[in-house]
Amino acid sequence: MISVNELALEIFDNLANYSEDFNVAYHELDNGAKIVDCGVSVPGGYAAGRAFTEICMGGLGEVNFRMGQIKHVPLPFIEVCTDYPAISCLGAQKAGWTVKVGNYFAMGSGPARALALKPKHTFEVIGYEDESDDAVIALESDHLPNGEVMDKIAKDCGIDVENLCAVVAPTASLVGSIQVCGRCVETAIYKLNELGFDTTKISAAIGSAPIPPVKADATKAMGTTNDATIYHGQINLTMKAPEIKDYLEKIPSNKSKGYGKPFYEIFKEANFDFYQIDTSLFSPAEVTINELAEGKVYHVGEVNPDVTLKSFGYI
Amino acid sequence: MISVNELALEIFDNLANYSEDFNVAYHELDNGAKIVDCGVSVPGGYAAGRAFTEICMGGLGEVNFRMGQIKHVPLPFIEVCTDYPAISCLGAQKAGWTVKVGNYFAMGSGPARALALKPKHTFEVIGYEDESDDAVIALESDHLPNGEVMDKIAKDCGIDVENLCAVVAPTASLVGSIQVCGRCVETAIYKLNELGFDTTKISAAIGSAPIPPVKADATKAMGTTNDATIYHGQINLTMKAPEIKDYLEKIPSNKSKGYGKPFYEIFKEANFDFYQIDTSLFSPAEVTINELAEGKVYHVGEVNPDVTLKSFGYI
Amino acid sequence: MISVNELALEIFDNLANYSEDFNVAYHELDNGAKIVDCGVSVPGGYAAGRAFTEICMGGLGEVNFRMGQIKHVPLPFIEVCTDYPAISCLGAQKAGWTVKVGNYFAMGSGPARALALKPKHTFEVIGYEDESDDAVIALESDHLPNGEVMDKIAKDCGIDVENLCAVVAPTASLVGSIQVCGRCVETAIYKLNELGFDTTKISAAIGSAPIPPVKADATKAMGTTNDATIYHGQINLTMKAPEIKDYLEKIPSNKSKGYGKPFYEIFKEANFDFYQIDTSLFSPAEVTINELAEGKVYHVGEVNPDVTLKSFGYI
Numbered sequence: 001m002i003s004v005n006e007l008a009l010e011i012f013d014n015l016a017n018y019s020e021d022f023n024v025a026y027h028e029l030d031n032g033a034k035i036v037d038c039g040v041s042v043p044g045g046y047a048a049g050r051a052f053t054e055i056c057m058g059g060l061g062e063v064n065f066r067m068g069q070i071k072h073v074p075l076p077f078i079e080v081c082t083d084y085p086a087i088s089c090l091g092a093q094k095a096g097w098t099v100k101v102g103n104y105f106a107m108g109s110g111p112a113r114a115l116a117l118k119p120k121h122t123f124e125v126i127g128y129e130d131e132s133d134d135a136v137i138a139l140e141s142d143h144l145p146n147g148e149v150m151d152k153i154a155k156d157c158g159i160d161v162e163n164l165c166a167v168v169a170p171t172a173s174l175v176g177s178i179q180v181c182g183r184c185v186e187t188a189i190y191k192l193n194e195l196g197f198d199t200t201k202i203s204a205a206i207g208s209a210p211i212p213p214v215k216a217d218a219t220k221a222m223g224t225t226n227d228a229t230i231y232h233g234q235i236n237l238t239m240k241a242p243e244i245k246d247y248l249e250k251i252p253s254n255k256s257k258g259y260g261k262p263f264y265e266i267f268k269e270a271n272f273d274f275y276q277i278d279t280s281l282f283s284p285a286e287v288t289i290n291e292l293a294e295g296k297v298y299h300v301g302e303v304n305p306d307v308t309l310k311s312f313g314y315i
Numbered sequence: 316m317i318s319v320n321e322l323a324l325e326i327f328d329n330l331a332n333y334s335e336d337f338n339v340a341y342h343e344l345d346n347g348a349k350i351v352d353c354g355v356s357v358p359g360g361y362a363a364g365r366a367f368t369e370i371c372m373g374g375l376g377e378v379n380f381r382m383g384q385i386k387h388v389p390l391p392f393i394e395v396c397t398d399y400p401a402i403s404c405l406g407a408q409k410a411g412w413t414v415k416v417g418n419y420f421a422m423g424s425g426p427a428r429a430l431a432l433k434p435k436h437t438f439e440v441i442g443y444e445d446e447s448d449d450a451v452i453a454l455e456s457d458h459l460p461n462g463e464v465m466d467k468i469a470k471d472c473g474i475d476v477e478n479l480c481a482v483v484a485p486t487a488s489l490v491g492s493i494q495v496c497g498r499c500v501e502t503a504i505y506k507l508n509e510l511g512f513d514t515t516k517i518s519a520a521i522g523s524a525p526i527p528p529v530k531a532d533a534t535k536a537m538g539t540t541n542d543a544t545i546y547h548g549q550i551n552l553t554m555k556a557p558e559i560k561d562y563l564e565k566i567p568s569n570k571s572k573g574y575g576k577p578f579y580e581i582f583k584e585a586n587f588d589f590y591q592i593d594t595s596l597f598s599p600a601e602v603t604i605n606e607l608a609e610g611k612v613y614h615v616g617e618v619n620p621d622v623t624l625k626s627f628g629y630i
Numbered sequence: 631m632i633s634v635n636e637l638a639l640e641i642f643d644n645l646a647n648y649s650e651d652f653n654v655a656y657h658e659l660d661n662g663a664k665i666v667d668c669g670v671s672v673p674g675g676y677a678a679g680r681a682f683t684e685i686c687m688g689g690l691g692e693v694n695f696r697m698g699q700i701k702h703v704p705l706p707f708i709e710v711c712t713d714y715p716a717i718s719c720l721g722a723q724k725a726g727w728t729v730k731v732g733n734y735f736a737m738g739s740g741p742a743r744a745l746a747l748k749p750k751h752t753f754e755v756i757g758y759e760d761e762s763d764d765a766v767i768a769l770e771s772d773h774l775p776n777g778e779v780m781d782k783i784a785k786d787c788g789i790d791v792e793n794l795c796a797v798v799a800p801t802a803s804l805v806g807s808i809q810v811c812g813r814c815v816e817t818a819i820y821k822l823n824e825l826g827f828d829t830t831k832i833s834a835a836i837g838s839a840p841i842p843p844v845k846a847d848a849t850k851a852m853g854t855t856n857d858a859t860i861y862h863g864q865i866n867l868t869m870k871a872p873e874i875k876d877y878l879e880k881i882p883s884n885k886s887k888g889y890g891k892p893f894y895e896i897f898k899e900a901n902f903d904f905y906q907i908d909t910s911l912f913s914p915a916e917v918t919i920n921e922l923a924e925g926k927v928y929h930v931g932e933v934n935p936d937v938t939l940k941s942f943g944y945i
Contacts, residue, residue, distance in 0.1 A: 002335055020632055021690070023713045023833070043833035043870075045713025047692070060336075062362070066381060066696060066709050067838035067864050073929055074864035074916055076836045079381050083338045083360025172925070174834055174868050203338070203358035204489055206391045208382035214868070216925025234382050234389035238489050238529070240358075286389055288629075295487070295531025297628040299388055313927040314918075317650055375651070377677070381696060394696050398653045398675025518653070518673035519804055521706045523697035549697050549704035553804050553844070555673075601704055603944075610802070610846025612943040614703055 002084070004092045004111035005132035007059025012036065012136050012165045015051045022048045032162025033150035039173030040144050046076075049178025052167050053080070056138045056179060058092035058111040060084040063182060068210065070232065070305045073314045076211040078178060080185045085205040085237070086126045089186035090193055096122060099139060101149040106141035106168070108153075113137075115157040125193065126200055134163045138179070142170045142218060172221035177212050180225035184209040184233035184284055188251065191283045197247050203292075207235035207284065213312050219272065223264030226282070227311035229253075230263065231304040233284035240292045251287050252301025256280035260304075262311035317399070319407045319426035320447035322374025327351065327451050327480045330366045337363045347477025348465035354488030355459050361391075364493025367482050368395070371453045371494060373407035373426040375399040378497060383525065385547065385620045388629045391526040393493060395500045400520040400552070401441045404501035405508055411437060414454060416464040421456035421483070423468075428452075430472040440508065441515055449478045453494070457485040457533060487536035492527050495540035499524040499548035499599055503566065506598045512562050518607075522550035522599065528627050534587065538579030541597070542626035544568075545578065546619040548599035555607045566602050567616025571595040575619075577626035632714070634722045634741035635762035637689025642666065642766050642795045645681045652678045662792025663780035669803030670774050676706075679808030682797050683710070686768045686809060688722035688741040690714040693812060698840065700862065700935045703944045706841040708808060710815045715835040715867070716756040719816035720823055726752060729769060731779040736771035736798070738783075743767075745787040755823065756830055764793045768809070772800045772848060802851035807842050810855035814839040814863035814914055818881065821913045827877050833922075837865035837914065843942050849902065853894030856912070857941035859883075860893065861934040863914035870922045881917050882931025886910035890934075892941035 015036045019026040023045045025037040038044045038052050050063045057063075061082040068077035082088045097108030097118035108118070114130035117123050135157040139145060145153075145166060154161035169175035185207040193199045210232050212224035230253045253259055257278040258266040270276035286301040309315040330351045334341040338360045340352040353359045353367050365378045372378075376397040383392035397403045412423030412433035423433070429445035432438050450472040454460060460468075460481060469476035484490035500522040508514045525547050527539035545568045568574055572593040573581040585591035601616040624630040645666045649656040653675045655667040668674045668682050680693045687693075691712040698707040712718045727738030727748035738748070744760035747753050765787040769775060775783075775796060784791035799805035815837040823829045840862050842854035860883045883889055887908040888896040900906040916931040939945040 007336075021637075043713075045834045046711050046836060047713055064379070064381070064694070065711055065836060066694070067836060067866065069864075072932070074866065074918055074933075076866050081361050081380055083358075083362055172922075174922075204360045206361060206380060206382060213920035213927045214922050214925065216923070220925060234384075236382065236389065236391050288389055290528035292487075292529050293531070295529065295535060297528045299629055302387070303389075314929055322651075379694070379696070396676050396695055398673075398677055519675045521676060521695060521697060549699075551697065551704065551706050603704055605843035607802075607844050608846070610844065610850060612843045614944055617702070618704075 003130050003132045004058025004060065004087065004114050005130050005135050008055045008111045008136040009134050009165065011051050011055050011059060012167065022051065024048045029147045029150060031147045031151060033147065034165045035144055036167045037144055038167050038175040039169035040142065044169060044173055044175040049175045052138060052169060052175050052179045053182035055136055055167055056093040056110045057082060057088040060088035070210060070308055073309060077208050078181050078211055079208045080182055081206040082185060083204050085189050085202040086199040087128050089189040090122050090126050090199060091128045093183060093186045094190060099149065099153065101152045104143065104145055104149045106139040108137055108139055110138035111136050112153065112157050115159065133159055135159050136165045139166055139168045140171055140176065141168055144168050171218045171225060172214055172216065174214055176221060177214050177225055181209040181211055181228040184229045185235055187229050187233060187282055188235040188237065188284045188287055191251055192247060195247050195250055201241035202237050202239040204238040205235065207233060209233040210308065220264055223262055223267060224311050226263045227308060229284050230281060231285050231308040231311065234286045234303060235284045236288045238290045242291060242293050244289060244291055248298055248300050251283060253281055253283040253285055254301055256283065260307065262307060318445050318447045319373025319375065319402065319429050320445050320450050323370045323426045323451040324449050324480065326366050326370050326374060327482065337366065339363045344462045344465060346462045346466060348462065349480045350459055351482045352459055353482050353490040354484035355457065359484060359488055359490040364490045367453060367484060367490050367494045368497035370451055370482055371408040371425045372397060372403040375403035385525060385623055388624060392523050393496050393526055394523045395497055396521040397500060398519050400504050400517040401514040402443050404504040405437050405441050405514060406443045408498060408501045409505060414464065414468065416467045419458065419460055419464045421454040423452055423454055425453035426451050427468065427472050430474065448474055450474050451480045454481055454483045455486055455491065456483055459483055486533045486540060487529055489529055491536060492529050492540055496524040496526055496543040499544040500550055502544050502548060502597055503550040503552065503599045503602055506566055507562060510562050510565055516556035517552050517554040519553040520550065522548060524548040525623065535579055538577055538582060539626050541578045542623060544599050545596060546600050546623040546626065549601045549618060550599045551603045553605045557606060557608050559604060559606055563613055563615050566598060568596055568598040568600055569616055571598065575622065577622060633760050633762045634688025634690065634717065634744050635760050635765050638685045638741045638766040639764050639795065641681050641685050641689060642797065652681065654678045659777045659780060661777045661781060663777065664795045665774055666797045667774055668797050668805040669799035670772065674799060674803055674805040679805045682768060682799060682805050682809045683812035685766055685797055686723040686740045687712060687718040690718035700840060700938055703939060707838050708811050708841055709838045710812055711836040712815060713834050715819050715832040716829040717758050719819040720752050720756050720829060721758045723813060723816045724820060729779065729783065731782045734773065734775055734779045736769040738767055738769055740768035741766050742783065742787050745789065763789055765789050766795045769796055769798045770801055770806065771798055774798055801848045801855060802844055802846065804844055806851060807844050807855055811839040811841055811858040814859045815865055817859050817863060817912055818865040818867065818914045818917055821881055822877060825877050825880055831871035832867050832869040834868040835865065837863060839863040840938065850894055853892055853897060854941050856893045857938060859914050860911060861915050861938040861941065864916045864933060865914045866918045868920045872921060872923050874919060874921055878928055878930050881913060883911055883913040883915055884931055886913065890937065892937060
């Protein structure tokens with residue numbers, strides 16, 4: 001069985017060993033835990049953003065960059081591709097682990113979740129658990145974790161702390177921008193899973209989204225990074241599941257209540273109370289599907305260049 | 316001299332050794348022949364599609380994927396690039412070997428052809444033959460070959476059967492869709508060769524085509540996979556050959572008789588008799604050329620988004 | 631500290647060891663100097679063009695190719711990305727070394743400049759010098775350098791000549807076309823440096839440009855290769871430098887005096903006297919900027935498809 005942690009460990013080791021080339025910083029804590037700072041006290045960059053995103057996907061995704069254009073504005077885009085959508089997106093990349101130890105807070109994602117089973121239900125649904133002595137976790141946070149935090153994570157994973165590796169980047173950093181829009185495919189898989197669809201029937205997925213500009217603070221950055229997928233994520237799914245036709249209408253973001261404004265505005269109107277936001281908004285803008293059993297194709301949603309550029313600050 | 320079989324063998328070994336990561340299955344037959352199933356009994360995926368296509372090109376091509384768009388429809392695209400167009404496309408990728416042993420039937424392509432010289436004329440024209448103790452063949456088929464089939468192929472290649480490797484994918488599979496539209500550059504080189512142009516004067520080629528959706532049966536899949544190149548293949552050639560100006564008009568697909576309908580419809584109207592179809596249809600939609608001796612550029616043909624989307628099922 | 635020469639040496643060794651795959655030729659001179667001819671007496675290709683460009687950037691840039699489109703014309707594009715813009719572009723890629731020994735003339739660029747400090751001022755401004763026993767230089771020339779030329783370069787670098795490596799390509803060759811439009815990002819960094827902006831504050835850069843067709847002679851080729859960036863280079867910069875707002879207006883090419891005609895025409899009107907040309911023309915067409923301190927974005931300039939296609943010869 002594929003081990004998302006073993007695959008991610010190779011990418012982590014590369015980041016750690018060539019940290020200067022990646023514009024990141026490697027730290028080993030007193031308890032032996034290994035950390036690569038990808039944006040807290042370092043600039044990071046595109047190469048680090050790719051490594052971070054591929055680690056999030058448990059080594060089962062491929063990430064590339066290219067220039068693209070939204071209306072008249074040239075912007076970098078991320079391209080994400082995976083042949084294991086359920087495992088890489090739900091079993092690893094999904095931000096399903098809220099790491100909270102003492103004063104430390106981070107959104108946890110990546111393959112370590114497949115050891116700690118965070119949350120357990122997800123792993124039951126996709127029928128996957130990892131077995132590995134090593135764990136790699138991705139932390140979205142403005143701060144690096146200390147030894148105590150790493151001890152707790154290792155304990156939850158059931159591994160020795162010296163075998164725990166973490167990559168860390170703030171939401172408001174270049175790597176943060178890349179790794180969040182790098183969830184464009186995951187957002188589609190996540191939404192289908194939430195709707196009750198069996199995502200293990202999706203055999204391949206590819207998608208792209210604009211890389212959002214880094215904003216000055218984490219809340220605003222949360223807005224633009226989500227908008228990249230909500231308003232301009234384009235995903236193509238390959239699956240053997242004729243029942244997909246019953247889910248089509250509910251997939252794209254434009255079917256949700258808050259749709260049509262930058263996420264930051266919606267969040268502000270909700271007094272920054274996450275629980276008041278219609279979570280169906282967290283969907284890609286546009287999805288095409290190739291269903292193999294019947295040899296059919298489907299196309300739902302549409303990109304929204306205007307809201308995207310407004311969110312990014314270009315109009 | 317470059318050995319397309321040795322170069323392809325490296326890609327094959329990678330596929331075989333990491334078969335689970337590629338979502339493919341590795342089999343060794345009793346006679347020692349090695350087979351990687353890329354879509355018969357397995358889902359395959361993008362990574363396998365790239366490896367299959369690069370094997371077809373004898374390791375002399377580079378394949379990448381990205382999201383693109385045809386009119387309002389977001390679709391995955393393949394990018395193909397080679398610095399050895401004649402050898403990689405005609406000496407390897409061209410589907411020039413009809414493998415028929417007992418009940419087994421497959422369209423054969425890939426570097427093994429450069430040992431078996433199938434067909435011999437092609438190799439005389441491009442002045443290339445491989446010398447290698449190993450052979451790699453690509454089989455487009457709904458079934459895996461058995462030992463008898465592999466014995467026959469090995470014999471034709473003049474090698475021991477335990478040194479014969481095969482990758483296999485049905486037309487109606489994701490890898491099938493990828494590897495056929497991955498022939499977009501080959502189609503341009505093939506057409507020029509058919510027209511009597513000396514393709515060894517083409518020093519580099521790059522092209523892209525949409526990856527067609529997988530259809531429910533092989534005949535329909537044959538239609539969409541060909542339409543990807545016929546109606547939306549875009550190729551750029553670099554060559555030193557001023558005489559190219561005499562061939563321009565005949566290169567693109569839109570000069571052929573059947574042009575303007577999805578291939579499946581043309582095929583149906585011909586009562587599914589391949590020999591009634593104007594073979595000049597098998598051309599890329601659009602070609603730009605940089606001729607170096609005179610420092611000129613040429614542009615022929617045009618993409619046909621409507622027929623492409625109709626063929627794919629999106630309109 | 632990162633060594634651009636050590637990083638580039640790995641790429642050079644790969645080119646030299648697999649010269650046939652790259653369609654290039656490796657030569658070792660009597661004095662031990664190593665040369666890879668990428669277009670003087672060989673065709674070269676895309677793979678060699680990528681290696682050449684990545685060598686120019688001191689191993690700190692990533693280069694990819696894809697098909698794109700300008701108006702109705704499909705063309706290959708280069709994608710360039712770096713997480714060390716100042717070092718890779720100004721400390722290596724910039725064509726800052728005029729190599730003139732006896733009758734030999736070449737525009738020199740690449741990491742060897744960071745040893746010879748050509749020109750010294752540039753390295754003072756970016757605060758970078760390399761320390762390496764090996765040097766790799768990129769020469770834009772119609773001829774290969776002889777032993778005497780290599781001796782002089784080695785001496786200027788302060789290294790033994792047997793540790794000197796050179797890649798060579800004419801302007802009017804495929805590798806020449808690729809490596810010049812591969813300077814699209816460098817042109818933006820260069821321009822900002824010329825304007826007095828501290829480019830070490832730019833943490834990441836990504837850009838693309840069409841790969842210009844090869845012309846029949848060096849002067850015409852100089853025109854089209856420059857036009858690719860001047861009229862169709864699109865760059866995105868990530869930086870922490872609020873003062874960038876004072877430089878915006880002067881960045882794009884459309885603010886320069888000669889703008890609006892293919893470079894060759896401008897050059898001709900100046901009686902081919904380089905010193906009569908407004909050097910502010912050497913800028914990318916369009917730049918978007920993400921400034922991190924204030925979380926702002928900027929957008930200046932615009933592509934000019936008509937002049938680009940006119941320069942390339944398509945209209």
